[in-house]
Amino acid sequence: MRKSPYNATVTGKIMLTPDLMILRIRTDESRDEFKAGQFTTIGLLASEHRSPNSVIPLDSINPDSLIQRMYSIASAKNETRDFEFYISQVKSGQLTPRLFNLSQGSRIWVDDKIQGIFNLNETPKDCNIVMVATGTGLAPYISFLRSHVMEHKEIKLAVIHGAAYPWDLGYWSELTFIKNAFSNFYYFPTLLKPDETWTGLTGYIQKHLDAGILEMVGIDVDPCKTHFYLCGNPKMVESVTEFLERHGYSKHCTEKPGALHVEEY
Ligand SMILES: Cc1cc2nc3c(=O)[nH]c(=O)nc-3n(C[C@H](O)[C@H](O)[C@H](O)COP(=O)(O)OP(=O)(O)OC[C@H]3O[C@@H](n4cnc5c(N)ncnc54)[C@H](O)[C@@H]3O)c2cc1C
DSSP, rough: OOOOOOOOOEEEEEETTEEEEEEEESSOOOOOOOOTEEEEEEEEESSOOOOOTTTOSSSSOTTTTTEEEEEOOOOOTOOOSSEEEEEOOOTTTTTTHHHHTOTTTOEEEEEEEEEOOSSSSSTTTTTTEEEEEEGGGHHHHHHHHHGGGGOOSSEEEEEEEEEEGGGGGHHHHHHHHHHHHHHTTTEEEEESOOTTTTTSSSOOOHHHHHTTTTTTGOOOTTTEEEEEEEEEEEHHHHHHEEEHHHHHHHOOOSSSSSSSEEEOO
């Protein structure tokens, strides 16, 4: 009999909608401490069942193969055994329908390595931090805030989160709590498909940046004063990048530091 590749157990699964969940996983062995905002790879055997509300993809896959995908870690950087992920189901995808079929106690594979340069370590301590996300692109910011919010009392921090419906605003309670607890933290959720109960922002993130939503709370769109983080839908990343480039921003990379940090999914 072949040895199982699994090295971790599902400890929690919170379904926010049928296609959006928070997944908690405990690894059998601790990982090294990581930087908030980094990602790891998780996987399941192709022989695992898919969720009932998924669509069978056209391409077949060997049932013995381990399907692996990368996910940003939402938990704090010092939680090296208990990992939280914020995941949306791609109905015709290979891994997410299998992840959505897991339950508490299910076994899963988690890579030993935690990677990525999307973190706060190279952002000057006196610069404001604006975190822009659509959908599950919020995950690395939850890790940023859980790990670092207490250290950044002298600067302003903002999360701008775009989603379709109110129920797609994962971590709304946690972000609202942080907003109420820290006067230097601003939370701007914006919806494309609000219902009649929604009294907040609507429409694309770009529209609110153009309208000066950040300047209204004293955050200058200036690369010397404010670092931007973008994560999520490629169209949002493209349009906000264009907006920031017009304000003198350049993309951060290992060779050339910049005030615009982008995580591409
Ligand atoms: C660094 C990094 C971090 C990531 N972090 C997260 C995270 O925190 N949460 C999260 O949910 N995902 C995250 N992703 C995306 C994730 O790795 C998978 O690509 C995604 O979950 C789809 O996997 P799948 O196997 O179900 O679909 P696949 O079998 O890989 O894809 C099936 C088809 O769906 C398309 N597709 C892929 N992703 C999407 C999507 N999001 N929406 C619509 N169509 C899509 C593909 O182009 C492909 O044609 C991250 C990716 C990277 C590179």
